[in-house]
């Protein structure tokens with residue numbers, strides 16, 4: 001349902017049962033269509049990590065990350081006066097760091113230790129003594145890492161990461177980490193050096209992050225399936241770490257001319273690193289699930305939310321970032337627990353309804369729980385989609401029977417997030433959310449419209465549903481079965 005024309009085209013050749021089953025989504029489209037606006041400024045690179053490729057301090061490739069330009073654009077367009085910003089799915093902290101250099105006080109919530117470590121490392125990087133760091137790095141360049149191997153710092157693999165590195169790369173990695181722990185006294189420098197390894201794990205491994213899972217290079221001996229995958233060059237540990245350290249030090253030693261290219265906020269951050277301004281505006285970060293943490297935040301306390309939740313697309317961050325989780329010492333049990341705590345976006349996620357009911361009841365907020373629960377049940381377009389998916393499940397039309405449960409749980413949980421955001425944002429406050437629409441078994445789920453309608457049930461007003469230049473295609477299998485149509489990829493702007 002890209003536009004009105006497409007809506008009516010869609011109904012022309014369909015049997016009556018299908019037309020009826022589209023009714024609620026068509027009505028919802030009619031409700032919001034004047035607010036669905038193509039924003040030519042927003043393109044795919046702006047909304048993704050790609051937009052940060054040349055930006056200093058982006059040392060870790062977090063594919064789900066925002067670009068700084070997007071956050072700057074949103075703030076300058078929607079809330080030019082700095083205040084208090086929250087990102088309840090803060091990832092590696094792109095919105096927090098960008099906003100803080102524009103004068104905002106920022107708070108992030110992130111579940112995975114991957115994003116938490118990246119955020120903490122960047123906070124440390126902003127305060128580091130560059131001369132001392134350069135001295136330690138020049139010492140590091142003289143040593144043979146294998147000579148420092150200490151088995152107490154051995155890489156504690158998860159079942160899904162075993163065999164990820166060649167033995168020489170793993171030995172050097174452990175030797176380097178051992179050296180950092182045993183010989184680098186300054187804790188901040190040590191953390192930054194360890195973070196440098198964290199940033200190169202994929203480069204030195206036989207794996208490639210690929211949306212839903214980790215792909216394995218044929219050289220690992222672990223690759224599965226008919227099509228053998230070769231990721232190309234696997235960097236040696238030494239090459240990769242020297243490159244990363246060079247990138248880090250050159251970002252610190254960036255010239256004033258280069259700074260101009262990156263804009264005012266970065267200039268402030270880099271040239272005035274030790275100023276009290278930057279220190280005061282250091283992002284605050286909560287580690288945990290926003291489903292637990294948002295209900296603890298005071299109401300009417302936030303001026304702006306810029307966020308991007310996981311999409312309902314089956315991407316399992318605990319698998320794609322398994323190397324990084326293992327590097328940070330997460331056990332199998334911990335990883336399983338994190339997977340279940342995530343906003344449901346994989347077919348493995350189990351329902352959190354009972355948990356949420358108990359949690360709200362124990363906080364004396366049972367009435368809020370009931371309100372959120374009934375808003376979910378009363379969202380007609382959502383219930384239409386869920387009924388269809390349940391039928392498809394019974395008819396064996398879904399390529400995984402748990403897709404219906406995942407979609408159900410995703411919307412159920414995100415209702416809680418939106419309710420809490422509506423509660424804690426101040427009157428006049430803005431919420432900007434980036435998300436993609438999806439399609440399962442040919443059935444389009446207009447995530448943008450459903451979430452905007454839920455937001456309105458909780459007292460927010462939808463200012464715009466900004467669509468990006470090009471929508472997102474389908475998986476090749478869906479394209480084959482149902483023909484290619486574009487799905488909206490959007491930034492929704494809600495106001496209290």
Ligand SMILES: C[S@@+](CC[C@H](N)C(=O)[O-])C[C@H]1O[C@@H](n2cnc3c(N)ncnc32)[C@H](O)[C@@H]1O
Pocket residue numbers: 062064065066067088089090091092093094095109110111112115288289290291307308309310311317341342343
């Ligand atoms: C699309 S990414 C956001 C990336 C972020 N905008 C950035 O620039 O790095 C979604 C993030 O939500 C996190 N997440 C998933 N479930 C969560 C939960 N229940 N509470 C908090 N964070 C969660 C994921 O780990 C992931 O980092």
